[in-house]
Amino acid sequence: MIRTAFVLAGLGLGLAATMAQADPIAERQQLMKGVGRATREGAAMAKGDAAFDAAKAQGIFKTYADAAKTMPTLFPETSRTGGETTAAPKIWEDQAGFKAAFAKFEADAGAGAGVTDLAGFRAAFGAATKNCGACHEVYRVKR
Amino acid sequence: MLLLRRLLVTLVLLAAVALGGFYLLTDPRLVSPAPEVGALPAPDIENGKVLFAAGGCASCHATPGQDDRTRLGGGLALASAFGTFHAPNISPHTRDGIGNWGIQDFVDAMAAGVGRQGEHLYPAFPYTSYRLMPPKALADLFAYIRTLPPVEGRAPAHELRFPFNIRRLVGGWKLLFFEGGSFRPDPARSEAWNRGAYLVNGPGHCAECHSSRNGFGAIVPATRFAGGPDPEGKGFVPNITQDEADGLGKWSKEEIAELLKTGFTPSFDSVGGPMAEVVRNMAQLSDADRAAMAEYLKSLPAVATPPRPQAK
Numbered sequence: 001m002i003r004t005a006f007v008l009a010g011l012g013l014g015l016a017a018t019m020a021q022a023d024p025i026a027e028r029q030q031l032m033k034g035v036g037r038a039t040r041e042g043a044a045m046a047k048g049d050a051a052f053d054a055a056k057a058q059g060i061f062k063t064y065a066d067a068a069k070t071m072p073t074l075f076p077e078t079s080r081t082g083g084e085t086t087a088a089p090k091i092w093e094d095q096a097g098f099k100a101a102f103a104k105f106e107a108d109a110g111a112g113a114g115v116t117d118l119a120g121f122r123a124a125f126g127a128a129t130k131n132c133g134a135c136h137e138v139y140r141v142k143r
Numbered sequence: 144m145l146l147l148r149r150l151l152v153t154l155v156l157l158a159a160v161a162l163g164g165f166y167l168l169t170d171p172r173l174v175s176p177a178p179e180v181g182a183l184p185a186p187d188i189e190n191g192k193v194l195f196a197a198g199g200c201a202s203c204h205a206t207p208g209q210d211d212r213t214r215l216g217g218g219l220a221l222a223s224a225f226g227t228f229h230a231p232n233i234s235p236h237t238r239d240g241i242g243n244w245g246i247q248d249f250v251d252a253m254a255a256g257v258g259r260q261g262e263h264l265y266p267a268f269p270y271t272s273y274r275l276m277p278p279k280a281l282a283d284l285f286a287y288i289r290t291l292p293p294v295e296g297r298a299p300a301h302e303l304r305f306p307f308n309i310r311r312l313v314g315g316w317k318l319l320f321f322e323g324g325s326f327r328p329d330p331a332r333s334e335a336w337n338r339g340a341y342l343v344n345g346p347g348h349c350a351e352c353h354s355s356r357n358g359f360g361a362i363v364p365a366t367r368f369a370g371g372p373d374p375e376g377k378g379f380v381p382n383i384t385q386d387e388a389d390g391l392g393k394w395s396k397e398e399i400a401e402l403l404k405t406g407f408t409p410s411f412d413s414v415g416g417p418m419a420e421v422v423r424n425m426a427q428l429s430d431a432d433r434a435a436m437a438e439y440l441k442s443l444p445a446v447a448t449p450p451r452p453q454a455k
Contacts, residue, residue: 036411043411086378086415129413133406133422136415141378 025083028074031067038063039132042125045118052118057125064109064128068102088141098139105131169314171263175323177255180247180278191287194280196427197346198273202420203230206294215240216294221267222375225360226303228267236293249285250278255323256313263313265301266321266360275326275345320361332442335431339439342432347425352380352417355449369446378416385445392445399437400430 038060044050045057075091075098091098108131112124167173195201206216216239217232234240241249244259251257256270264270276284306312326345328337343349354362355371369390370382382390391399398409406414406422414422425433 032412033410039407039411039413043407088377088416129407132413133415133419136413137417137419140415142373142380142416142418 023083024074024076024079025085025087028071029083029085031070031074034063035067035132039129042121042129046122046125052121054116057115057121058113061109061112061115061124061128065106065113068106068109072099072102086140086142088139091139101131101135101139105135165315166311168318169263169311171255171257171261171314174314174317175255175257175263175321177247177251177257177323178278178325180250180282183246183279183282186286187283188287188290190280191283191285193428193432194276194284194346195287196424197342197432198284198348199421199424200233200288202417202424204233213291214294215288215291216296217298218296219298223267223360224374224376225307226301228265228301228303229298230268231298232294232296233288234291234294235289236295239295239297240293241288242293244285246278246282246285250281253281253284254278254325256317256321263310263317265303265310265313266316269348269351271321271362272345272348272351274323275341277325280346316359316361320359333438335435335438336442338432339435339437342428342436343439347436349383353383363449366446366449368440368443370448372452373416379451382446382448383440384443385441386447387445389448390445391440394441396434396437396441399440400433403428403433403436404430 041050041056042060045052075087077092079085080087080089080092105128108124108128112121112128115121115124201212201215203219203221204215204217205212205219206214207219215232215234217230217234219230221228221230232240235242237243248259252259252264252268253270253276254274256264256266256268256274258264301308326341329340332340350362350367352374353368353370355366355369356374357363360374368382368384369386370380372378373380384390385392387393394409402408402414403422403425405426406419408414413419425436
């Protein structure tokens with residue numbers, strides 16, 4: 001009985017994992033769009049086009065940190081091509097460097113997790129968003 | 144018998160004339176005469192620094208694998224359909240770099256694609272665009288480069304397939320595809336537009352990547368700025384004309400200037416590949432210069448993106 005339950009639970013987990021991986025290209029693109037939306041919000045605050053809001057600011061860094069955790073799992077070997085992906089082959093040639101880039105992004109995002117004022121936000125936001133271009137330069141091809 | 148001999152002599156003569164003609168027609172100084180430098184005022188090193196950033200010189204000539212963008216030891220490998228080019232050392236090192244060059248040598252290279260030995264330079268070095276910089280600007284740039292540290296060591300020779308390894312053939316290429324001459328402002332346009340046109344077409348050499356090329360590696364004029372396959376074979380370089388579908392038609396001037404400064408698109412995507420490096424260079428220009436480039440780009444007529452090659 002217990003064993004059956006375990007097996008079923010295992011199957012369920014496996015199924016969930018498979019579903020999550022069903023279309024990793026679409027999923028990582030969605031995730032990156034979310035990061036883009038957060039950055040738009042952040043840029044508006046950093047430039048003073050929008051009022052500083054600590055909760056919103058912290059939410060931006062949470063979006064970054066969550067994305068940084070999930071992203072490296074969304075590049076299975078089978079997702080090198082298709083779906084208008086702009087992923088560079090370098091991702092699979094240099095998995096260690098690719099994962100390290102996301103670890104750095106996560107750490108930089110973590111540094112902003114508790115920001116309470118605009119100056120602190122600007123500094124942390126600037127540092128965190130430096131990762132965008134740095135990582136895209138190496139691991140992304142032109143569209 | 145007499146007839147045969149006559150025929151033979153005629154053929155040999157024709158071949159000699161053809162060879163002589165080829166030799167004459169592909170003579171570097173004849174095909175692509177450089178502007179005479181003449182007397183120039185003292186160089187403006189600050190302007191040279193701006194042009195160095197706008198020209199992206201460090202992107203190809205900085206020694207790879209180290210962070211100092213002012214160490215111009217060369218050596219970056221540029222893959223192409225013709226073989227691999229290796230960017231040379233352009234640091235002021237007297238033996239391995241351009242430390243022994245005079246200003247006329249520098250102008251010959253930048254404005255005419257002619258090296259110090261009077262040889263043709265391959266257009267992987269975008270003198271096709273740099274030639275728009277007038278001698279005064281080139282003198283400023285040269286003066287700035289001479290303030291940088293000399294770096295020892297030479298880059299490997301280019302590894303090109305036959306017949307592309309015959310430099311003389313570049314003379315023929317120039318006859319077909321190279322137009323010389325410095326930038327001429329359009330008096331009907333604003334000062335900002337002219338500044339932008341100069342930066343985009345000259346030092347910035349944007350069209351060198353944002354266009355499609357023909358079988359000889361020359362830009363197809365109809366696709367200028369409309370995008371094309373990355374010459375290095377990785378992906379597709381976007382359309383930057385005013386095309387609505389995938390160009391900059393819906394972008395504001397401010398958004399274009401923002402991209403050049405921070406690398407963010409209006410949807411806050413961050414540009415990747417070699418454009419990330421371009422942004423690092425353009426970020427060193429003034430806001431006014433980036434705005435001028437945007438002003439010019441917004442004036443480009445919409446051109447549809449050329450068809451993409453089939454994905455492999």
